Amino acid sequence: MSVPGVSWAATTPPPRAEHRPPAGRATTFFMERIVALLPIYTYNHSVLRKKAKTLKRPDAGLVRAADDMLETMHKANGIGLAANQVGLLQRLIVVDMTGSEGVEAFEPLVMFNPAVVDEEGKWVLEEGCLSIPELRDEVERAERIRVTYRDRNFDERELEATGMLSRVILHEVDHLDGILFVDHLNLLKRKLHRGRLNKIDRGDLQVEYEVVPNQPKVIG
Ligand SMILES: [Zn+2]
DSSP states (O other): OBOOSOOOBOSSOOOTTOOOOOTTGGGSTTOOOOOOOOOEEOTTOGGGGSOOBOOOSOOHHHHHHHHHHHHHHHHTTBSEEEGGGGTOOBSEEEEOOBTBTTOSOOOOEEEEEEEEEEEEOOEEEEEEETTEEEEEEEEEEOSEEEEEEEOTTOOEEEEEEEHHHHHHHHHHHHHHTTOOGGGGSOHHHHHHTHHHHHHHHTTOOOOSSOEEOSSOOOOO
């Protein structure tokens, strides 16, 4: 999900066991691995329409993928990213609210197998998506959620979230089920956005990050 200009609040702080990949890690003495930037698949690539698979056990490769996703998301100024968006059909999302209005510090969340187990209330807010650049619209979602997931150590966790954090998690979990925020819009609004969506579909877009369009332009 791309950065909105609103504040958020979580009823419980994110667990402290999460670790943000330190900025500039690749250049420090304790260099472990260069974090890779991944291209982001854009509307309406088939990988965004598939259901991601549940993870059965911890996997070092997927933890690395989560760090790559965090780095990719930060570079693209996003606050949430789902594995489908980088072409990986596994149930994994990352969230970092830092930079969102009213949020000074946030421990990034790596969530394997996130499952929304409870929802309450409704509220409407404008959303954007790194896979649907330059298009924003209002979406109704639950105001408060309870979500279970496994952290980067594959330990079971539970989180209660409200407001913006709840919205970002719901947006990203939707991705894992092949659902995009534009799918929540009514027919009239989708008609209104059709031109823009068709352009993105053809790869006719200008963004600062690398993308994999559904129909890449053939040159020559
Ligand atoms: Zn999105």
